[in-house]
Every structure is written in structure tokens, then in C-alpha cells.
Amino acid sequence: MNKTEVIARRILGWKLNRWDRWYDSEKEVFIYDFQPEKNLEQALLIVERLKSFGYSYSVSGKHEVCFNDVCTSGDTLAQAITNAAFSLADNSTIDEGWL
Structure with missing residues (x-):
């Protein structure tokens, strides 16, 4: 898995729906073009999720x-x-129960 996939799956709890979109089952929305390295708004989603943990x-x-x-x-x-x-996600043991 690449960096984006690790973050989407392990931190945000999203599922890959198609090659070009993720699905957030908590909010029941599709996420297109997830590139948190280039998009501060998307990166801040990661911050908020980790704060909630x-x-x-x-x-x-x-x-x-x-x-x-x-x-x-x-x-x-x-x-x-x-x-x-x-x-954090790649080098730590992540309890799957927190997703």
C-alpha cells in the first residue's frame, strides 16, 4: 500500500470503492481525488480523525x-x-477496533 492508501484505510477507515474513489461509511459519502499531501483541507481531515482518537x-x-x-x-x-x-500508521500497531 502507498502512503495515501495507508492513511485512508488505517486512519480514516475508508474503503476503496473503485480505482478512483474512496467511500466513507460513517458519513456515507464518496471521496474523489484524495491527495492529502497536496490538499490542506484533506490533510486536516486526518488531523481531526487522529485528535478524535x-x-x-x-x-x-x-x-x-x-x-x-x-x-x-x-x-x-x-x-x-x-x-x-x-x-504513525505505518510504524505503529494500530488496533483495528479504533476504525
Whole structure:
């Protein structure tokens, strides 16, 4: 899985509906063109979801963010959020019950 897939599946709990769209069963909506590295609004969805799971979010510097003790940077704020979320999701044991 690539970075976007890991975040969509493990953090946001979305299912791939077709090759070009995700499905959010909580909100019962389809999400097209999910690219959180390029879209700050989409990256902020990740922040809100992780906050709902009890993670703290902080910004330090222009493009560096932390979720608890997992900190990363990027060329943009959206990219930094995506990188940190991916590090958290890809390198941590994620309890499937939280999705």
C-alpha cells in the first residue's frame, strides 16, 4: 500500500470503492481525488480523525508537525501532516477496533 492508501484505510477507515474513489461509511459519502499531501483541507481531515482518537497535534516551525511524539516535516504543511500520519500508521500497531 502507498502512503495515501495507508492513511485512508488505517486512519480514516475508508474503503476503496473503485480505482478512483474512496467511500466513507460513517458519513456515507464518496471521496474523489484524495491527495492529502497536496490538499490542506484533506490533510486536516486526518488531523481531526487522529485528535478524535486522543492524539495531540502540534505545529513546530513552518512545516513540521507532531502527533504525540511522532514528528515529521515536509515542503508544505499538508505534506508534513501526511508524512507524520503515515509514520504513525505505518510504524505503529494500530488496533483495528479504533476504525
